[in-house]
Amino acid sequence: MPERPARYQPSAGATRDRRAGWWAVACLLFVAGEATLRLHWIVGGRWGYTACDRTDLGDPAGGCGADQVDVLPFWSGWGALGAAALLAMVTVCAVRFPGRWTAAGGWAAAGLLLLVAFPLHLLFELPAALAGRPSDWRDLGARLALVAGGVLFCGLANGSGPQRGPLTAGYRPVPRWTRRWAYVAVSLPIAGWAVPHGLWALGVPFGISDRELDGIHRGLSTPTGVAITVVPPLAGLLVLGLVQQWGQQFPRWVPGLRGRPVPRLLAVVPDGLSPADPPDRTSSRNASSEGRRIPPGAAPTVPAPPGRLRAAWSAAHAPVAGVPRWARIAAYVIPFTVLPSAVWRVAVIIFDVPLDGGQANAGQGDVPSWLPMEVYVVVLSLFSELLAFTAIGLIARWGEVFPRWIPGLRGRRVPALAAVVPAALGAATLTVLWTGSILAVAAGRTVQGEKLPAGHLLTTYDWHFAALITSYAPLLLWGPLLGVVTVAYWQRRRRAVTTLR
Numbered sequence: 001m002p003e004r005p006a007r008y009q010p011s012a013g014a015t016r017d018r019r020a021g022w023w024a025v026a027c028l029l030f031v032a033g034e035a036t037l038r039l040h041w042i043v044g045g046r047w048g049y050t051a052c053d054r055t056d057l058g059d060p061a062g063g064c065g066a067d068q069v070d071v072l073p074f075w076s077g078w079g080a081l082g083a084a085a086l087l088a089m090v091t092v093c094a095v096r097f098p099g100r101w102t103a104a105g106g107w108a109a110a111g112l113l114l115l116v117a118f119p120l121h122l123l124f125e126l127p128a129a130l131a132g133r134p135s136d137w138r139d140l141g142a143r144l145a146l147v148a149g150g151v152l153f154c155g156l157a158n159g160s161g162p163q164r165g166p167l168t169a170g171y172r173p174v175p176r177w178t179r180r181w182a183y184v185a186v187s188l189p190i191a192g193w194a195v196p197h198g199l200w201a202l203g204v205p206f207g208i209s210d211r212e213l214d215g216i217h218r219g220l221s222t223p224t225g226v227a228i229t230v231v232p233p234l235a236g237l238l239v240l241g242l243v244q245q246w247g248q249q250f251p252r253w254v255p256g257l258r259g260r261p262v263p264r265l266l267a268v269v270p271d272g273l274s275p276a277d278p279p280d281r282t283s284s285r286n287a288s289s290e291g292r293r294i295p296p297g298a299a300p301t302v303p304a305p306p307g308r309l310r311a312a313w314s315a316a317h318a319p320v321a322g323v324p325r326w327a328r329i330a331a332y333v334i335p336f337t338v339l340p341s342a343v344w345r346v347a348v349i350i351f352d353v354p355l356d357g358g359q360a361n362a363g364q365g366d367v368p369s370w371l372p373m374e375v376y377v378v379v380l381s382l383f384s385e386l387l388a389f390t391a392i393g394l395i396a397r398w399g400e401v402f403p404r405w406i407p408g409l410r411g412r413r414v415p416a417l418a419a420v421v422p423a424a425l426g427a428a429t430l431t432v433l434w435t436g437s438i439l440a441v442a443a444g445r446t447v448q449g450e451k452l453p454a455g456h457l458l459t460t461y462d463w464h465f466a467a468l469i470t471s472y473a474p475l476l477l478w479g480p481l482l483g484v485v486t487v488a489y490w491q492r493r494r495r496a497v498t499t500l501r
């Protein structure tokens with residue numbers, strides 16, 4: 001009698017890839033739905049759009065006049081569409097190139113979606129809305145969709161990540177610095193949320209006016225105020241589970257689960273810092289720091305090699321031989337001279353932080369009307385940081401030898417003048433530009449020489465003025481620092497040529 005052929009049993013890797021594919025399909029459907037809705041808003045439709053303020057609902061049933069909104073906010077239209085394109089790229093990369101980096105991108109996307117959804121606020125809004133309180137169902141529906149998208153990307157990240165070994169029983173201590181950061185994370189909602197809300201519940205106008213405090217007491221009942229004050233800090237205590245034993249093993253008082261390992265997906269921890277990592281990824285350094293001894297006869301664990309990101313960071317910043325210490329410090333400082341002004345622009349234009357007294361958003365200025373101000377600010381900030389980062393090339397190897405990713409030039413020597421001439425011109429231009437700008441402001445005039453109008457931010461001399469000057473003053477150092485690093489680069493390359501001769 002002929003033997004029956006054995007049934008095909010898919011391998012664990014094939015099953016994992018199939019699950020990741022289903023998660024990717026679900027994520028793409030979510031992204032397509034969000035992108036379609038945003039395109040509908042961009043072309044003039046307002047279905048599902050709301051203009052309500054969550055703290056002051058005027059007409060929640062009609063979206064607080066959503067039909068009368070002519071100019072769509074950036075993050076509701078083109079900004080959200082760009083974010084959808086990035087999410088689609090993350091999804092495709094997770095399927096095409098599964099691994100640690102694409103899984104990290106999936107976790108980042110999930111965290112961003114859940115953060116924007118503001119899920120803790122939904123815990124109070126949904127029961128109140130179901131109880132009959134006037135609520136903005138358009139906003140609640142959109143945020144529930146974001147929560148669903150965050151869950152989908154969590155599944156995608158878990159399915160596209162590297163294959164993990166089985167969970168090991170028993171508690172495995174975590175590094176001390178991880179525990180310290182966990183304690184800091186727990187203290188933040190207590191100090192930043194529970195304390196002010198508790199004071200408001202007790203009638204203390206901490207940081208707000210008496211009128212705002214009266215409005216809070218009229219709009220919230222005592223049980224609701226207590227819940228709003230207590231629930232977020234209690235949720236923050238869950239962070240301790242990432243560094244304590246009850247985050248790795250279910251406590252004894254949990255019926256049916258006592259003593260069992262906690263699934264990794266239930267307590268998401270970045271790879272390499274997870275207390276439930278496989279044994280071969282735990283370094284002997286961490287073991288010794290926790291006071292644990294290696295049992296007799298057991299092979300010592302080998303420290304894990306540095307990740308690609310750390311290796312790329314070191315390769316981009318490591319100085320070559322012969323770089324003076326002062327030149328190395330100057331080169332490292334240059335990107336930080338640009339950072340404060342970039343943070344100021346992004347905070348004011350993108351996040352509407354009131355650092356400008358309401359003047360920066362007054363108009364487009366010299367920016368073309370077809371270019372959104374938010375896009376211009378982000379591109380300008382990124383470009384300025386990348387331009388400042390090129391100063392590191394004057395002390396690093398990639399400033400003397402072309403990197404491998406440059407086609408046609410990889411591995412060849414960089415001509416000294418090809419780096420010195422642009423760097424010298426840039427140093428002179430930056431020095432003249434920012435020095436002239438500061439002198440013009442001191443004289444009460446613009447860069448073009450026109451007199452500053454009354455009420456301008458640069459003529460108020462209040463804390464808005466101080467924040468602006470503090471953010472832009474470090475740019476005065478950009479040109480001189482670049483100049484001294486360029487001189488050091490030229491001298492080092494010239495000495496190398498002389499030595500070869």
